[in-house]
Amino acid sequence: MITFRVRCMNIIDQKSLLTRKNDEKDSATICELRHIVKVYHGAQTPAVRDLNLTIRDGEFLTLLGPSGSGKTTTLMMLAGFERPSEGQILLKGEDITYVAPHKRGLGVVFQSYALFPHMSVFENVAFPLSVRGVNKADISSRVNRTLEVVKLAALADRQPRQLSGGQQQRVALARALVFDPPVVLMDEPLGALDRQLREHMQIEISRLHRDLGVTVIYVTHDQDEALTMSDRVAVFNGGLVRQLSSPKELYDHPNDEFVARFVGENNNIEGTVAAVEGGGRCRVLLADGTPVRAMGMPTLVEGAAVFVSLRPERVHCGVPAAEGGFNVLKGTVSDVVFRGDHVRLSVLTPSVGELNARIPRADLREDLVQGAEIDVHWSASQCLAIPQTGSIA
Ligand code: ADP
Numbered sequence: 001m002i003t004f005r006v007r008c009m010n011i012i013d014q015k016s017l018l019t020r021k022n023d024e025k026d027s028a029t030i031c032e033l034r035h036i037v038k039v040y041h042g043a044q045t046p047a048v049r050d051l052n053l054t055i056r057d058g059e060f061l062t063l064l065g066p067s068g069s070g071k072t073t074t075l076m077m078l079a080g081f082e083r084p085s086e087g088q089i090l091l092k093g094e095d096i097t098y099v100a101p102h103k104r105g106l107g108v109v110f111q112s113y114a115l116f117p118h119m120s121v122f123e124n125v126a127f128p129l130s131v132r133g134v135n136k137a138d139i140s141s142r143v144n145r146t147l148e149v150v151k152l153a154a155l156a157d158r159q160p161r162q163l164s165g166g167q168q169q170r171v172a173l174a175r176a177l178v179f180d181p182p183v184v185l186m187d188e189p190l191g192a193l194d195r196q197l198r199e200h201m202q203i204e205i206s207r208l209h210r211d212l213g214v215t216v217i218y219v220t221h222d223q224d225e226a227l228t229m230s231d232r233v234a235v236f237n238g239g240l241v242r243q244l245s246s247p248k249e250l251y252d253h254p255n256d257e258f259v260a261r262f263v264g265e266n267n268n269i270e271g272t273v274a275a276v277e278g279g280g281r282c283r284v285l286l287a288d289g290t291p292v293r294a295m296g297m298p299t300l301v302e303g304a305a306v307f308v309s310l311r312p313e314r315v316h317c318g319v320p321a322a323e324g325g326f327n328v329l330k331g332t333v334s335d336v337v338f339r340g341d342h343v344r345l346s347v348l349t350p351s352v353g354e355l356n357a358r359i360p361r362a363d364l365r366e367d368l369v370q371g372a373e374i375d376v377h378w379s380a381s382q383c384l385a386i387p388q389t390g391s392i393a
Pocket of ligand 1: 071
């Protein structure tokens with residue numbers, strides 16, 4: 001019979017878990033992927049290439065990337081359902097590369113809830129404890145406590161088919177948390193839910209992560225989800241991590257063209273570096289010779305082909321220019337789309353074609369209508385010149 005080491009806690013004790021989180025905040029490494037390569041049988045190219053990733057105890061780390069970029073493969077190797085072709089996986093300093101999934105003691109939640117249809121909610125959540133040989137009294141108290149944490153205590157006797165999608169996903173969460181795993185792995189857990197429920201569950205999962213202090217490794221292709229929920233995000237493309245940083249850093253300072261294009265919406269204005277200036281700035285000539293100023297990556301050199309990455313919310317419309325004549329383009333409003341709390345404005349400029357702006361409703365002036373001739377303007381400190389590499393999502 002399989003034996004599992006059960007942690008001493010009889011129930012999920014939120015208080016002690018909270019203490020654990022505060023004491024060890026950001027300090028320890030809980031899990032490490034070292035030089036991981038995965039080549040599936042018969043595949044021409046690796047699904048994951050030389051992946052190095054250190055996961056901190058208690059953090060919410062999201063693996064974000066387009067379909068086929070290697071996120072699920074990475075998670076499956078962490079879970080033990082796939083074996084790396086090369087490299088090493090460490091959990092709390094121990095090599096688990098070839099340890100069977102059930103012996104790793106990790107919680108796993110998939111998009112398909114994978115609940116046992118013939119078992120009640122209680123029995124589903126109790127399952128990981130029963131197989132670990134926990135006694136009945138402890139099972140009962142731990143399951144009840146966990147069902148309270150995920151707000152399902154009133155539905156303990158129901159069967160999965162009697163629950164909504166969101167409730168079923170909460171059962172799956174409870175089942176992954178009930179045995180107090182050090183790490184919970186989640187693969188697109190909200191992918192099957194409608195938008196409203198997904199947003200609600202994002203808040204729920206964030207709350208659970210915060211309250212329980214458990215480490216979460218979360219896979220999604222949804223950048224909003226990644227930016228809202230994570231402490232750090234690893235952006236995958238082609239089996240490589242292109243950037244690993246906080247959501248804010250990712251949004252404000254993408255490492256390269258791929259990340260800039262994949263994370264958040266952008267205007268990407270092509271140009272050539274005319275001069276590298278002080279203060280991290282550079283002067284870029286657009287295709288029609290118009291000069292603009294932007295923040296430049298440290299590696300930029302004169303003559304480099306770049307695009308100037310400019311978020312729509314940084315574009316000001318019709319506001320007098322304040323950059324000494326730089327970063328002002330003339331244009332005509334081609335489209336105005338109402339989006340509830342903001343308006344999306346498309347402005348056709350002779351210089352660079354269409355630029356998109358996002359204007360909060362409160363700042364929308366009446367003269368910003370389709371056909372209006374306006375200036376668009378942005379600050380040099382709020383746009384980034386990124387070398388063109390052709391690596392498009
Ligand atoms: P993601 O989760 O980012 O969508 P995956 O990790 O599922 O990406 O896939 C990465 C690459 O590995 C893709 O090219 C995919 O087709 C391939 N792949 C995934 N699973 C298998 C498998 N079981 N056998 C062969 N190739 C696979």
